Structures are given as structure tokens and as C-alpha cells.
Amino acid sequence: MEMLTYKILLCVIVFALSLGIAAYMTWGERKIAAILQDRVGPNRAGPLGLLQPLADGIKMFMKEEMIPGQSNKWLFILGPSFFMLTACMTGVVIPWGSGITVGDTVYPMQITDINIGLLYLLGVVSIGVYGIMIGGWASNNKYSLLGALRASSQMISYEVAMGLSLIALVMTTGTLNLGEIAAQQDAGWANVVYQPLGFLIFLVCAFAETNRAPFDLPECESELVGGYHTEYSSMKLGFFLFAEYINMFISSAVMATLYFGGYNFPFQHALGLEGNWLAVVQTAVLFLKISAFIFLFMWVRWTLPRFRYDQLMNLGWKVLLPLSLANIFITGIVMWLTGKLG
Amino acid sequence: MISYIFWFLSFTAVFSALATILSKNPVHSVLYIIVTFFSIAGHYFLLNAQFLAAVHIIVYAGAIMVLFLYVIMMLNLNRLEKEKTQNWMKLLSVVSAGLLMLVMVSAVGRASLMAGAGQPDETMGLTQALGQVLYRDYLLPFELSSILFLSAMVGAVYLSKKEPTTPPL
Known part of the structure; x- marks a missing residue:
């Protein structure tokens, strides 16, 4: 019973953290864009513009709520809600730290430790596209529909390469459990050392799955006005934009956990820290790694131009898919030669 | 619960x-x-x-x-294709659905509904157990069915491929 209360509390904390971090990611994105373009960036609301996300949130809520007359009203509302829901669902399988010991009980920093953590992750990613599709179709607008169709074909295409790059990782780790994968990297090297190509494929696919530049074709302004959220206003638009940032945060956390040691860091046992203090430092290190990935996401967005749609599809099917298959093959051969196959 | x-x-x-x-x-x-x-x-x-x-x-x-x-x-x-159902189509669908129902009813009639009462193997549905069954005990049927899927995929790609009548621009 006590454990259940703790898990619910952890759920609330992870949810609130995702929202809070996503809010400040919008601030970070503007600041980074400003630095890269030699500007100042938001500096009016609060010191360094730190209150800007708050002002944006209030603005989003205060804007007029518009539902197009010819649209399908229920599905129009369902679209952004579902997109937000799937964005928030992924955080439950990520191990945010090694666990805090109070008395005799160990409180793990992972909400559920299911055996099929990686599959759960892929499942949530694969249903995430429905929010965009439903929203884009229900808007009854050609630009929205085209954006939704682009989003769905893009996400399906990159899911394949993403899943295959994860298979090579599963081969070397031997488990689908994210907690175990993170714990394994305590003793040895981080997984990126064994799976450099797999990580690169996963990284590119993560950019495509979160609809970030250079793969933000579904909301390509120069061709589609606003893409799938052309007709959206007020907080429903805010949900679409906000969920993108949550997705970015979660995929950064996944990449840090799967490939970069999760909450582990080098020489962590040589620090002489005891149980709980070490766990706190580990969680801080994990968030440092996540921030680094988030910075990478933004850095790439403000550096690279957008792909053309045929280039996007060619990259997905003719480059990443064969590469990930080759990665599985090479991983298998190396494991066979080194006698790691059981 | x-x-x-x-x-x-x-x-x-x-x-x-x-x-x-x-x-x-x-x-x-x-x-x-x-x-x-x-x-x-x-x-x-x-x-x-x-x-x-x-x-x-x-x-x-x-x-x-x-x-x-x-x-x-x-x-x-x-919205081009409105429902254009003709009477012979309706008749055919009724007959085929009836046949399907016959098969289902006979299958359900023969099955013993109490079969699930025993304690099932709790670990059977986990990834490891399933993997061992698929890749160790039934490897050949598994690979054969995957080849079947592959051939279906190749067929679909071939059918959907347009014949280049004019050279591409």
C-alpha cells in the first residue's frame, strides 16, 4: 500500500517534471536560437526572460478558442488530447535513478519495471501518430490533411529503422527491461561503445519521430501553412506544440538511458559517496545528459535546413533501413566470434 | 479487482x-x-x-x-465512391457471412469452454519463453512463414510498380 502511494507520487512528479522541463525548453530553444543567430532572445519577462514560458502559457489559455464549423468537433478535440496523452505516457518506464533506501525498503526511481519496457516504448511511439492524424483530418482543411498524411508516413517509415536499431541493442544487452539496461552499464562501458551505428540510426529516427527539424515536414510552413495544426488555436495548438517538447525530453531521456549509461557516470564508485547521496548525484547526472541531448536537438534545428520530402523518404528507407539491418548482422557476427552467443 | x-x-x-x-x-x-x-x-x-x-x-x-x-x-x-451495392453483391455477402458463421458456431460447439479452468503457465507469455518456443522448437515453420510474408511483400511491391512507358523527365 505504501509502495502504491509512492508510485502514484512518483507518477505525479514525473508528470510535473515533464511539463515544467518542456515549458523551460521553449525558453531554452529561443535563447539557443538567439545565440546561434547572434541576437539577445527573450529578455523582457523576468530576469533573462525566465518568466517567458509563464507568459506564453497564460497567452495560450487566454486566446480565443476556435473550432472550424465544418470540422468534426469531437475528433478535433480528441486529436491534441491524444497527442499530449501519448507524449506523457512514455516516462513511466524510464529509470530516473538507482533508487533511494529509507529504512529497509528501497524506493526505485522507476515507475514500472515491466519486462517489456522497450516494446512498451515502441508501442507508445507507434500510436503517437494518431493524435496528429485525427487532428489533421478532423480540421477539414487540405493543408491539415496533407500535414497529417506526411506525419503518418514519416513516422511509420522511421519507426522501422528505429525498431531495428533497438534490436541490435537488445542483442548485446539481452534484455528488454530499461532498468536492467541502465544497471548493466554500471559495470562495463556505456552501450554507445558497442553500438555506435545503432545509436546514430536511433538518433536520426528520434529527430524524425519528434517532427523536429530537419525532419519537420508535417508542419512545413513554406508549403503547408501550419501543417496538421493549421486550424488549431488557443491551448489546443499549445498542446500540439507542447507535446513536441515533451517528446523531445522523453526521447533525450531514452537515448541517455539506452546508449549513454543512464544514471551511471564514470568513476561513480570511487567518489566515496554512500547509497542515497550517490543516487541523488546519479539522478542529477542523468538530467545533465538529458540536457545535453536537448541542446543537440535545438542546435541541429537552428543549423540544418529542412529536407525535401523525397529526400526524407529516401533517407529512411534506402539508407537507414539497410544500415540498421547491416548493424544487426555485424552485431551478430561479432557476438558469434567473441563467443557471446548463449 | x-x-x-x-x-x-x-x-x-x-x-x-x-x-x-x-x-x-x-x-x-x-x-x-x-x-x-x-x-x-x-x-x-x-x-x-x-x-x-x-x-x-x-x-x-x-x-x-x-x-x-x-x-x-x-x-x-x-467523395466519388458512394455506396454502390447491387443486389447480387448483397446476396453473395449474406451467403459468405453465413458460411463463416457456420464454421464459427461449429468450432465453438466442439470446444470445451471449461478448458481454461486449469492454472495456465504464468511465464509462457513473456518474451524469453516465447522466443525459445519460436526460435528453438518451431524454427522451421517460423522461418517458412516469414518467407511467405516476404514473398507477399515482394509481390505487392512488384504489382504497385508502374511500368515506365515514357522515360522519366
Whole structure:
């Protein structure tokens, strides 16, 4: 019973953290864009513009709520809600730290430790596209529909390469459990050392799955006005934009956990820290790694131009898919030669 | 607790399955069938078949139904094909559906409904157990069926490939 209360509390904390971090990611994105373009960036609301996300949130809520007359009203509302829901669902399988010991009980920093953590992750990613599709179709607008169709074909295409790059990782780790994968990297090297190509494929696919530049074709302004959220206003638009940032945060956390040691860091046992203090430092290190990935996401967005749609599809099917298959093959051969196959 | 979840999932599954075939709008049908898939995946979870549940969601809800929705959304753009059912089509569909029902009824009639009363193997649905069954005990049928899928895929790609009549610009 006590454990259940703790898990619910952890759920609330992870949810609130995702929202809070996503809010400040919008601030970070503007600041980074400003630095890269030699500007100042938001500096009016609060010191360094730190209150800007708050002002944006209030603005989003205060804007007029518009539902197009010819649209399908229920599905129009369902679209952004579902997109937000799937964005928030992924955080439950990520191990945010090694666990805090109070008395005799160990409180793990992972909400559920299911055996099929990686599959759960892929499942949530694969249903995430429905929010965009439903929203884009229900808007009854050609630009929205085209954006939704682009989003769905893009996400399906990159899911394949993403899943295959994860298979090579599963081969070397031997488990689908994210907690175990993170714990394994305590003793040895981080997984990126064994799976450099797999990580690169996963990284590119993560950019495509979160609809970030250079793969933000579904909301390509120069061709589609606003893409799938052309007709959206007020907080429903805010949900679409906000969920993108949550997705970015979660995929950064996944990449840090799967490939970069999760909450582990080098020489962590040589620090002489005891149980709980070490766990706190580990969680801080994990968030440092996540921030680094988030910075990478933004850095790439403000550096690279957008792909053309045929280039996007060619990259997905003719480059990443064969590469990930080759990665599985090479991983298998190396494991066979080194006698790691059981 | 478990039985409440079971009744909830069963009700959702039956309701959404009915709504799938009864709703006029094809997009609504697709959304309802996705709900059906989710409730069936929930049943798999109740039986501790975690791998099956996850793959069910990834493959059916995540990939196949997205393509269905994709195609229906494209067709919906131009409302050309209204329902053009002719009488012989209706007759044929009644006959084939009746035959299917005959098969189902006879299958259900022969099955013993009490077979599930014994304690099932709790670890059977986990990834490791399933992998060992598929890749060790039944490797040949598994690989053969995958070749079947591959040939179907190659066939589909070949059929959809346009013959280049004029050289591309």
C-alpha cells in the first residue's frame, strides 16, 4: 500500500517534471536560437526572460478558442488530447535513478519495471501518430490533411529503422527491461561503445519521430501553412506544440538511458559517496545528459535546413533501413566470434 | 479487482467492435477498431502475455491501422465512391457471412469452454519463453512463414510498380 502511494507520487512528479522541463525548453530553444543567430532572445519577462514560458502559457489559455464549423468537433478535440496523452505516457518506464533506501525498503526511481519496457516504448511511439492524424483530418482543411498524411508516413517509415536499431541493442544487452539496461552499464562501458551505428540510426529516427527539424515536414510552413495544426488555436495548438517538447525530453531521456549509461557516470564508485547521496548525484547526472541531448536537438534545428520530402523518404528507407539491418548482422557476427552467443 | 478490469475490457471490446461495423463514417470505424485492439491487448496483459500485448499494439494499432486510416483519409478527399451495392453483391455477402458463421458456431460447439479452468503457465507469455518456443522448437515453420510474408511483400511491391512507358523527365 505504501509502495502504491509512492508510485502514484512518483507518477505525479514525473508528470510535473515533464511539463515544467518542456515549458523551460521553449525558453531554452529561443535563447539557443538567439545565440546561434547572434541576437539577445527573450529578455523582457523576468530576469533573462525566465518568466517567458509563464507568459506564453497564460497567452495560450487566454486566446480565443476556435473550432472550424465544418470540422468534426469531437475528433478535433480528441486529436491534441491524444497527442499530449501519448507524449506523457512514455516516462513511466524510464529509470530516473538507482533508487533511494529509507529504512529497509528501497524506493526505485522507476515507475514500472515491466519486462517489456522497450516494446512498451515502441508501442507508445507507434500510436503517437494518431493524435496528429485525427487532428489533421478532423480540421477539414487540405493543408491539415496533407500535414497529417506526411506525419503518418514519416513516422511509420522511421519507426522501422528505429525498431531495428533497438534490436541490435537488445542483442548485446539481452534484455528488454530499461532498468536492467541502465544497471548493466554500471559495470562495463556505456552501450554507445558497442553500438555506435545503432545509436546514430536511433538518433536520426528520434529527430524524425519528434517532427523536429530537419525532419519537420508535417508542419512545413513554406508549403503547408501550419501543417496538421493549421486550424488549431488557443491551448489546443499549445498542446500540439507542447507535446513536441515533451517528446523531445522523453526521447533525450531514452537515448541517455539506452546508449549513454543512464544514471551511471564514470568513476561513480570511487567518489566515496554512500547509497542515497550517490543516487541523488546519479539522478542529477542523468538530467545533465538529458540536457545535453536537448541542446543537440535545438542546435541541429537552428543549423540544418529542412529536407525535401523525397529526400526524407529516401533517407529512411534506402539508407537507414539497410544500415540498421547491416548493424544487426555485424552485431551478430561479432557476438558469434567473441563467443557471446548463449 | 482483476474481474472488474476484465468486465471493463470485455465491455469495451464488444461495444467498440459493434461500433466499428455500425458506424457510417469509415474514419470512425477505424478509430473504434483501434479501441477494440487496445482492449484485446488489455486482455493479453491480464493473461500475463506481455510480449503478445505489446506486439499487438505495435503491429496492429501502430502500423496496420495507421495505414488503413491513411488510405481512408485519402479516399475521403474526393467523395466519388458512394455506396454502390447491387443486389447480387448483397446476396453473395449474406451467403459468405453465413458460411463463416457456420464454421464459427461449429468450432465453438466442439470446444470445451471449461478448458481454461486449469492454472495456465504464468511465464509462457513473456518474451524469453516465447522466443525459445519460436526460435528453438518451431524454427522451421517460423522461418517458412516469414518467407511467405516476404514473398507477399515482394509481390505487392512488384504489382504497385508502374511500368515506365515514357522515360522519366
